Amino acid sequence: MIPVTETLPERIRARLRDTGRASRLAVGRLDALAVAGLVAAAYLAGYLWATDRLSVRSGLGSSVTVVDEPLARAFERTGQLQFEPVALVDLWVVRLLLSPIDLFVGATLAALVGLNLALAYLALVQPRSCGLGAGAGAAASVPALLSGTACCAPVIVIALGVQVSGTVITVLPWLLPLGVVLLLGSLVYVGGLVDTKNGRPVS
Amino acid sequence: MDPTRRGLLATAAAVTTASLAGCVGDTDAIGPYEPDGESGGATPEEMTASPDEDAVAETAIPIADDQLPVSYSLETLRGEVIDGGVPQDGIPSIDDPVFEPVEDVDDRFREDDPVFGVVREGEARAYPQSILVHHEIVNDEIGGESVAVTYCPLTGTAMGFERGGVEFGVSGNLVNSNLVMYDREGESMWPQMLGTAIEGPLEAASLREFPVHWSTWSDWRERYPDSTVLTEDTGYVRDYDDDPYGMYNPVSGYYREDSDPIFEPLRSDDDEPPKRMVLGARPPEGPLSIDHETLAAERLLEIDHEDATLLAVHDRSIDVGHLYRNPDGEAFELADDRLVDADGDSYEPDEASLERVYAYDAMWFAWTGFYPDSAQFG
Numbered sequence: 001m002i003p004v005t006e007t008l009p010e011r012i013r014a015r016l017r018d019t020g021r022a023s024r025l026a027v028g029r030l031d032a033l034a035v036a037g038l039v040a041a042a043y044l045a046g047y048l049w050a051t052d053r054l055s056v057r058s059g060l061g062s063s064v065t066v067v068d069e070p071l072a073r074a075f076e077r078t079g080q081l082q083f084e085p086v087a088l089v090d091l092w093v094v095r096l097l098l099s100p101i102d103l104f105v106g107a108t109l110a111a112l113v114g115l116n117l118a119l120a121y122l123a124l125v126q127p128r129s130c131g132l133g134a135g136a137g138a139a140a141s142v143p144a145l146l147s148g149t150a151c152c153a154p155v156i157v158i159a160l161g162v163q164v165s166g167t168v169i170t171v172l173p174w175l176l177p178l179g180v181v182l183l184l185g186s187l188v189y190v191g192g193l194v195d196t197k198n199g200r201p202v203s
Numbered sequence: 204m205d206p207t208r209r210g211l212l213a214t215a216a217a218v219t220t221a222s223l224a225g226c227v228g229d230t231d232a233i234g235p236y237e238p239d240g241e242s243g244g245a246t247p248e249e250m251t252a253s254p255d256e257d258a259v260a261e262t263a264i265p266i267a268d269d270q271l272p273v274s275y276s277l278e279t280l281r282g283e284v285i286d287g288g289v290p291q292d293g294i295p296s297i298d299d300p301v302f303e304p305v306e307d308v309d310d311r312f313r314e315d316d317p318v319f320g321v322v323r324e325g326e327a328r329a330y331p332q333s334i335l336v337h338h339e340i341v342n343d344e345i346g347g348e349s350v351a352v353t354y355c356p357l358t359g360t361a362m363g364f365e366r367g368g369v370e371f372g373v374s375g376n377l378v379n380s381n382l383v384m385y386d387r388e389g390e391s392m393w394p395q396m397l398g399t400a401i402e403g404p405l406e407a408a409s410l411r412e413f414p415v416h417w418s419t420w421s422d423w424r425e426r427y428p429d430s431t432v433l434t435e436d437t438g439y440v441r442d443y444d445d446d447p448y449g450m451y452n453p454v455s456g457y458y459r460e461d462s463d464p465i466f467e468p469l470r471s472d473d474d475e476p477p478k479r480m481v482l483g484a485r486p487p488e489g490p491l492s493i494d495h496e497t498l499a500a501e502r503l504l505e506i507d508h509e510d511a512t513l514l515a516v517h518d519r520s521i522d523v524g525h526l527y528r529n530p531d532g533e534a535f536e537l538a539d540d541r542l543v544d545a546d547g548d549s550y551e552p553d554e555a556s557l558e559r560v561y562a563y564d565a566m567w568f569a570w571t572g573f574y575p576d577s578a579q580f581g
Contacts, residue, residue, distance in 0.1 A: 052447060067440055078293045088440040095442060172288065 019191030026118040035121045040107075040114030047106040051082065053097045060090040074100050080173030081105060105176075112183040119190040245283055245469045247274045247575050250399075254408035262405060264386060265365040271399050271409040272485050274574050275469070280378055280394070280401045283469060287377040291385065294373040295439055296340035302328065302431035305424050314421040315452045319361040320430070320521065321345065321352060321415055322553075327430035329423050330354070330415075332451060334433055335361075337441040339382055341433065342370045352415055355382035355395050356448050357465065358569035359458070359480060362395055363413040379469045379572040396565065396573050417480075417564050418521040426520045468572035474579065477568035482524040483577070484562035486511060490574035495564060497581030498524045502537050505529070506580050513560060515580075516542055518552035523564075527557035 006014065026032040048054035067073050070086035078084055085097035250273035259266050273280070312318070317332040324346020335341065335354040343350055351371045354361045357380040364371070369388040376383040376392070378401070384393045391403025399409045423430060435443050449456020457465070460476045468477075475481075481492040488509035498504060499522065504515040514529040519540050529535075534545050541549040550556060571577060 052442070052445065055442060055445060057444075065440055068438065073439075076292075076295075077290045078295075079289055082293075084295075085440050088442070097440060097442060 015188055015192045019188045022119060022191035023115055023187065026115060026122060029122070031125075032118040032122055036114035036118035038114075039117045040110040043113045044106050044110035047109060048096070048103075051102065051106075053085070053099060053102055053106075055095045056093055057095065058093055060092055060095055062092055063090045064088070081176050109180065109183070112180065112187065116183060116186050116190065119187070123190065244467065244471060244572075245275055245279050247470070248276045248279065249274065250276060250407065252277050252407040254400075254405060258389070258404045259408055262369075262408075263367040263388060264369050264405065265367045265411045266405070267398075267409040267411050269409070269487070270407065271397065272487075272490065272574075273397055273399050274490070274576060277401050277406060280397075284376050284378045284383060284392075284401075285466060287375050289373075289375045291375050292372050293375050294337070294339050296342055296370065296372050297334075297338045297433075297437045298342045298370060299438060300341050300343050301434045301436040303434050305329075305428055305430050305432060308424075308432055312420040313452060314419065316420045317451045318418055318420050318423050318432075319352065319354060319415045320418050320423050320427065321350075321363060321413070322427070323350070323363075323413060324348065327427035328352075329418075329420075329427075329430050329432045330361075331420075331433060331443075333443050333446065334435060334437065334441075336446050336448070337443065338437060338439075339373050340371050340384060342366065350413070351384075353382065353384065353395050354415075355380075356446075357381065357457070358396060359478065359566040360396055360563060360569065361415040361417060362398070362563050363415045364398065365411040365413070377466060380464050380466045380569055381573070394573075396569060412561050414561065414563065416521055416523040418523060422521045464566075464568050468568045470572050470575045471568075472571040472575070474571075475567040477566065479567045480564050481567050481570055482515070482526065482562050483565050483570045483574070484526050484560050485574065486513075486528075486560050490577040492565075492567075492570050492574075492577050492579055493524065493526075493562075494579075494581035495524060501581070503535065503542075504581060505532075508578055508580075514555070514557065516552045516555065520552075524562065525553050525555070526560040526562040527555050528560055529557055533557075 026036060045054065049056075065088045067084075067086050073084045074086050076084040083099050083101040085099040085102075087098040089096040089098055250270075253270070254266070275283075312331060312333075318329040319332065319335065321328045321330070326346050328343070328345060330341060330352055332354070335352075336356045339354055339356075341352045343352055349366050349368050351364045351366045352361075353364065353371070357377065360381070366386075369386050371384045371386055371393070374383045374385040374392060378394050379396075381397075382395045383401075384395055385391065385403075386393065386405070389404040391400040391405040391408075393400050393410065398412050400406045418426075435441075446456075449458040451458055454460070456462070458478060460478045462478060464477055475494070480495040482495055482498060483490065483492045485491075486508075488511045491506070491508050491513075493504065493506070493515050498515055498517045499519075502517045502519070506513040506515060512529045512532050514527045514535060516525045516527070516535075516537075517523075518525060535555070536543050537552075538549065540552070542552055542555050543549045544556065548556070
């Protein structure tokens with residue numbers, strides 16, 4: 001536990017250190033790593049699908065089409081946090097519009113969601129030693145879900161046919177950064193509650 | 204977007220929205236169109252501004268001799284501009300279009316897929332909706348003349364403008380759901396449907412327009428077998444099999460006649476379902492709209508509009524409407540899809556011996572939003 005006599009900056013530094021240790025612990029354990037990997041992979045696929053970068057359909061064949069000057073194209077914005085795809089990859093039933101920066105953003109989100117869920121998993125499988133299992137799991141999943149909604153909010157607006165005001169449209173681009181902040185906050189929260197010495201959550 | 208993805212996202216979002224009512228908007232706006240007779244929004248007020256003569260003299264962009272009518276003050280329109288969620292050129296225009304002959308197209312399109320057709324200087328060109336929905340503007344040259352062929356998916360409007368060598372791009376902003384173009388000369392802002400700049404050095408100036416016809420691949424190919432067709436070699440990679448807003452063949456998603464617009468229109472008028480297609484025109488006598496389906500059924504409509512007598516003709520070969528000024532009330536009839544006058548002379552529906560009135564197809568909510576005092580026919 002963090003001593004109450006520590007100053008605020010010291011407490012923050014200590015909490016960040018604990019979060020780092022907890023995260024390393026999560027990826028060091030095979031079961032937690034599997035949870036993180038599976039969740040991250042599923043999230044990334046869902047993210048790319050919801051943002052129209054990935055689609056599944058039949059009869060595509062296999063081909064790769066790359067734009068001229070892909071390096072320049074890659075940095076052209078198509079949305080607040082979306083960038084031009086530089087290649088179209090068809091793999092029989094999967095079509096991927098490959099935008100390096102979008103892929104990086106999606107992978108970062110996916111990693112954060114995976115790590116959050118891995119820590120939540122650790123808390124859930126050892127509930128008696130900590131007494132916070134379900135609570136920590138819920139705490140970790142809420143920002144993950146929020147960020148998931150944020151990434152595809154504009155797409156959802158179109159899909160649902162909701163009439164929105166200009167104010168709402170102005171807010172939408174901020175949902176993704178907000179989701180990232182919430183995921184980081186959740187990591188720090190859950191990470192600080194894991195007993196990294198024993199590989200168990202703090203009792 | 205494929206229907207499965209849209210359906211799943213809509214279901215997920217409906218659940219989220221129901222639990223977060225008030226965060227995204229009025230939940231009454233969700234679901235199919237329900238007429239309620241309400242109207243509101245911006246206050247119409249005829250535009251009185253005139254363009255800067257020096258700017259008009261200096262620009263390379265061909266400016267119309269007569270200013271097009273605009274039913275709101277420029278200040279009002281500027282106040283109604285919203286961020287469409289994409290940055291300038293985030294929807295990239297096609298600046299080096301590549302075309303191929305009709306016979307080389309193979310099975311790239313289905314018979315009823317929509318294409319936008321242009322006939323100019325003896326040249327016919329088709330611009331597939333599936334490509335323009337991802338780019339909205341093609342900076343093209345037809346018959347040696349530089350033109351912009353433009354399409355706004357949210358208002359269902361395809362329009363052509365002369366551009367005098369100046370490129371147009373997508374600003375990322377919308378007004379009344381309509382694409383706001385910008386020119387790459389002085390960055391004046393041009394709402395497509397108005398054809399008139401609302402901001403910038405050329406504000407209050409109007410562009411020279413030409414017709415872009417909504418048609419289908421099979422109709423266009425049959426009527427203009429020597430036409431060329433825009434290819435997917437656009438300089439960008441996009442999933443051209445996927446329309447982010449819905450589908451026209453068959454009609455679904457945002458394009459459904461009774462579905463709501465995403466953004467609140469300048470004015471609401473529930474006389475017709477929001478996305479019903481009308482043929483709109485804005486002659487000096489005042490704006491008018493003709494119901495497209497009625498025109499297609501009647502084929503020929505004589506219209507008394509203020510002091511003018513007009514003739515609307517449905518061109519069955521490509522399913523489009525043409526509008527003419529018929530000051531002497533000359534009698535016409537249709538025979539074998541040709542327009543026949545009182546002397547027995549016959550013409551193609553787009554080649555009548557009358558003065559042409561520029562008209563374009565638009566979704567009802569968009570037309571009545573921009574032109575709330577528009578007369579309604581059909």
